[in-house]
Amino acid sequence: MEESIVEQICRQYLDKLHYEGEIIYWGTNMFYANNYCTYTETTNPHTYIYEGECRECKKEVKVSVPGEALHKYEQGGYIQDVMSMLSSDDREFLISGTCGKCWDELFEEDTDKENADETE
Numbered sequence: 001m002e003e004s005i006v007e008q009i010c011r012q013y014l015d016k017l018h019y020e021g022e023i024i025y026w027g028t029n030m031f032y033a034n035n036y037c038t039y040t041e042t043t044n045p046h047t048y049i050y051e052g053e054c055r056e057c058k059k060e061v062k063v064s065v066p067g068e069a070l071h072k073y074e075q076g077g078y079i080q081d082v083m084s085m086l087s088s089d090d091r092e093f094l095i096s097g098t099c100g101k102c103w104d105e106l107f108e109e110d111t112d113k114e115n116a117d118e119t120e
């Protein structure tokens, strides 16, 4: 069976997103936040502050999620829809535990490799 470009990219990243033997599903849930982060709840405004370390560089990352957004997520909303007020870096961290800097490096690495193949 031939894979489409999108399928190849998904597989490539899913391979990288295995974490301690579990598969992190691309873009749909707060896998990392729910399993590997702690959170504190604040009022006025109602916010959940997730804290955890980046699984690549071990740097401490904090992500603030509005209470309303988390409530919508728990009712079955997709993270990219209900947490559109967060930066994509923050959402990626909640999903995969990879901070923005490391995420960029994952992409860069692949781009470099592709370019190297082309010039050979």
Ligand SMILES: [Zn+2]
Residues within 6 Å of the ligand: 054, 055, 056, 057, 058, 059, 098, 099, 100, 101, 102, 103
């Ligand atoms: Zn990092």
